[in-house]
Amino acid sequence: MKFKISVPVETIKPYEAGKPLKELEREYNITNAVKLASNENSLGFSPRVTEAVKAALSRMNRYPEPVAHGLCKLLAERFRVGVGNIVLGNGSDDIIALLAHGFLNAGDEAVMPRPSFLMYEISVKTAKGVAINVPLNDYTTDLDGIVNRVGPRTKMVFVTNPFNPTGSTITRGQFFAFSKKVPRDVIIVVDEAYIEFVRDKAVFNSLDDPLKDPRVVTLRTFSKAYGLAGFRIGYGIMDREVAEILNRIRQPFNVNTLAQVAAEAAVQDEVFLSKSIQITHDGIDYLRSELTKMNLAPLPTQSNFMMVDLRTDATKIFKEMLGKGVIVRSMKSYGFDTFLRVSAGTKEENKIFIKALKQVLAKK
Numbered sequence: 001m002k003f004k005i006s007v008p009v010e011t012i013k014p015y016e017a018g019k020p021l022k023e024l025e026r027e028y029n030i031t032n033a034v035k036l037a038s039n040e041n042s043l044g045f046s047p048r049v050t051e052a053v054k055a056a057l058s059r060m061n062r063y064p065e066p067v068a069h070g071l072c073k074l075l076a077e078r079f080r081v082g083v084g085n086i087v088l089g090n091g092s093d094d095i096i097a098l099l100a101h102g103f104l105n106a107g108d109e110a111v112m113p114r115p116s117f118l119m120y121e122i123s124v125k126t127a128k129g130v131a132i133n134v135p136l137n138d139y140t141t142d143l144d145g146i147v148n149r150v151g152p153r154t155k156m157v158f159v160t161n162p163f164n165p166t167g168s169t170i171t172r173g174q175f176f177a178f179s180k181k182v183p184r185d186v187i188i189v190v191d192e193a194y195i196e197f198v199r200d201k202a203v204f205n206s207l208d209d210p211l212k213d214p215r216v217v218t219l220r221t222f223s224k225a226y227g228l229a230g231f232r233i234g235y236g237i238m239d240r241e242v243a244e245i246l247n248r249i250r251q252p253f254n255v256n257t258l259a260q261v262a263a264e265a266a267v268q269d270e271v272f273l274s275k276s277i278q279i280t281h282d283g284i285d286y287l288r289s290e291l292t293k294m295n296l297a298p299l300p301t302q303s304n305f306m307m308v309d310l311r312t313d314a315t316k317i318f319k320e321m322l323g324k325g326v327i328v329r330s331m332k333s334y335g336f337d338t339f340l341r342v343s344a345g346t347k348e349e350n351k352i353f354i355k356a357l358k359q360v361l362a363k364k
């Protein structure tokens with residue numbers, strides 16, 4: 001490299017996205033491939049989204065609204081917060097980056113589980129911060145471990161609830177015991193990308209009692225339960241002063257017009273949302289039952305995906321599944337060499353996955 005890269009950036013491992021369907025179909029010259037790799041919504045999205053997007057096309061020569069007013073009002077009413085407590089992002093990925101850039105000086109620390117969602121570490125290092133990684137404890141977030149690594153340079157901690165990739169959760173009691181031990185001047189980012197899928201009533205939900213703790217920044221997304229991953233829109237709910245900082249540094253048009261209208265339509269369609277959640281729960285139950293019958297060991301999950309131990313090299317199995325037109329995730333790069341992660345899809349897709357997995361494993 002001709003140019004000197006900044007030191008933290010040099011250590012960033014590139015984000016590994018799930019393989020896109022189109023790419024697999026091109027490479028293997030197949031059609032009708034099934035993607036259960038990125039925890040997307042296989043059902044699609046609300047028909048109201050299609051209408052709203054069509055209607056907005058005629059305005060696409062104009063810049064977006066800098067603040068999507070209609071959407072912010074709906075979210076503010078739903079969660080009983082002020083519009084000034086909401087920050088919209090080009091996916092919640094965007095908000096993660098804004099937090100890192102808004103609050104980290106060079107050398108400041110952010111503590112997070114390892115492995116976890118790669119965007120935390122990528123954003124922290126891009127902001128010249130230091131990512132402090134705390135290993136999981138039996139596939140769950142080690143909250144005491146995180147507290148123990150908080151030091152004088154720690155500006156923020158990240159927790160994910162439910163956790164990606166294991167599906168584990170943090171209960172209300174666990175969260176409050178944890179937050180009591182975190183210093184007053186440390187931001188607690190609670191990433192709730194999958195919270196809509198939670199069935200266990202004991203799981204912590206930071207918007208049950210929003211803004212109670214000014215340190216808590218809640219991250220939510222339209223990419224999963226609402227099915228809008230391709231539009232790119234997510235939001236954060238946070239203390240007004242924190243929101244002001246993020247709004248000061250974000251790109252003025254970080255959320256495009258189609259994403260704004262899509263999300264505004266999506267939040268108003270509760271029927272589609274409940275249908276998505278129901279199909280996901282059915283899918284998770286079906287996958288668990290089939291995988292267990294195959295003598296495999298799926299981990300418990302409160303999310304729309306599950307990790308399963310194949311007790312053999314998962315990357316090999318992952319590649320053979322690709323040949324059968326099924327995209328899942330090998331968890332090898334996360335340090336779980338024998339695990340796959342599979343998202344719950346439609347009934348049909350889940351069946352195709354199980355059938356393909358049976359065929360591939362039978363060959364071993």
Ligand SMILES: *Cc1c(COP(=O)(O)O)cnc(C)c1O
Nearest residue numbers: 091092093117164193221223234
């Ligand atoms: C999918 C996901 C997100 C959401 O990302 P977007 O940028 O909103 O699509 C955030 N956090 C975790 C842990 C995720 O898995």
